[in-house]
Amino acid sequence: PESPLSSAEESVNGLAGDPLASQSSSLKPPSEDPSGQRLFGETILGLTQGSVSDLLARPKPWHKLSLKGREPFVRMQLWLQDPHSVEKLMDMKRLEKKAYMKRRLSSLSDGHSVEGVLSGPDYMQGSQSPGGQQQLKKARVVLGPEEKEALKKAYQQKPYPSPKTIEELASQLNLKTNFDTGLNLCFYSRSRIRRELFIEEIQAAGGVGPGSEGGSPSLRGCKSGEGDSCDGTESEGTVETRQGLGIGLEDHRGACKDQGMEVESEAGASNNSPAQLDCTTSGLAGPGSSCGQSGLGIFSLTEASSTSSASNTNIPSSGPARNPRDNNLRKKKAANLNNIIHRLEKAASKEDPSEWEF
DNA sequence: TGCAAGTCAATACC
DNA sequence: GGTATTGACTTGCA
Numbered sequence: 001p002e003s004p005l006s007s008a009e010e011s012v013n014g015l016a017g018d019p020l021a022s023q024s025s026s027l028k029p030p031s032e033d034p035s036g037q038r039l040f041g042e043t044i045l046g047l048t049q050g051s052v053s054d055l056l057a058r059p060k061p062w063h064k065l066s067l068k069g070r071e072p073f074v075r076m077q078l079w080l081q082d083p084h085s086v087e088k089l090m091d092m093k094r095l096e097k098k099a100y101m102k103r104r105l106s107s108l109s110d111g112h113s114v115e116g117v118l119s120g121p122d123y124m125q126g127s128q129s130p131g132g133q134q135q136l137k138k139a140r141v142v143l144g145p146e147e148k149e150a151l152k153k154a155y156q157q158k159p160y161p162s163p164k165t166i167e168e169l170a171s172q173l174n175l176k177t178n179f180d181t182g183l184n185l186c187f188y189s190r191s192r193i194r195r196e197l198f199i200e201e202i203q204a205a206g207g208v209g210p211g212s213e214g215g216s217p218s219l220r221g222c223k224s225g226e227g228d229s230c231d232g233t234e235s236e237g238t239v240e241t242r243q244g245l246g247i248g249l250e251d252h253r254g255a256c257k258d259q260g261m262e263v264e265s266e267a268g269a270s271n272n273s274p275a276q277l278d279c280t281t282s283g284l285a286g287p288g289s290s291c292g293q294s295g296l297g298i299f300s301l302t303e304a305s306s307t308s309s310a311s312n313t314n315i316p317s318s319g320p321a322r323n324p325r326d327n328n329l330r331k332k333k334a335a336n337l338n339n340i341i342h343r344l345e346k347a348a349s350k351e352d353p354s355e356w357e358f
Numbered sequence: 359t360g361c362a363a364g365t366c367a368a369t370a371c372c
Numbered sequence: 373g374g375t376a377t378t379g380a381c382t383t384g385c386a
Contacts (some may be wrong), residue, residue: 037375051365053376066384067364140368140379160361329376 043092044079046071056333061339077344 055072062070079085143151154161154169161169229350 048366049375050367069364138380
């Protein structure tokens, strides 16, 4: 029970189960009351809810992460190592709720709406400049499926289009956007389009397995020597210090398998449970990983998790039952998180930084 | 300067 | 209401 794993388990169950909610039965929880994912993201990882969701749903191979990209995982590890992490988080939640209620009461007594109070720094990150001026963001252009498909095809034909091509493309698609948005479409989303194409290529090639190699640059980027692709036999020896917010866990063994993770799990081409699938195919699991063997991950992902709260190690189901696709995603994310935690702990157990791996 | 990675935050979805 | 998606934006690097 004193282990970091247990603490994390408590935290997850505790947060989503929200034992505090019952304490405030007289007052309806505020709409901005942070959810588990949101609170964890904002207070522990320093990320917004959307970023946390993306991080867990689509983790990238460690060696592909920049120092900044690794930071959330380092924070996660430090949090896991703190035996009082859960208590602190719950305290934080209590304080936030208290502060919210205080603001709410004062604003009500002042005759102001709650909305204005909530847009403070507690709930908004980066929305205001240091000077207090609201930074105006361009309105989002919502692309339709046809437009996305066209962009994808355009990318396939020409990943690095010229400005003229961009304008032509925008015009062909009848995009009511300016040139900057065209640039956005072509450059900002490039990695996402590439990721989608990568998955499609793998699916077309029959999935990722030892020795399999696709034709995309990203596939070619995987080491395929020694018969087992990306087996981590090579090392760049890039060891960073913890003080530098990097835990120095360079490991290439996950590269190809990581990429195949989502593909295989979504294809469902295995008898394994989705959780095991994600674990065993994910590079995050790595050699020696207990994930999928013992089933002792923080988030146990049995089928029951999607139907009831039968097991207190399940990721709690919030709200109404979700569709199969959603459940799969949740399972996938939980499996990813299990692997991440496992690897963080494994890394932390080694005193010699050169032995750290992730 | 161009690009990729990372993140925010609006909005869609369930 | 919580979570997922994704366009807009920022940052860092070659």
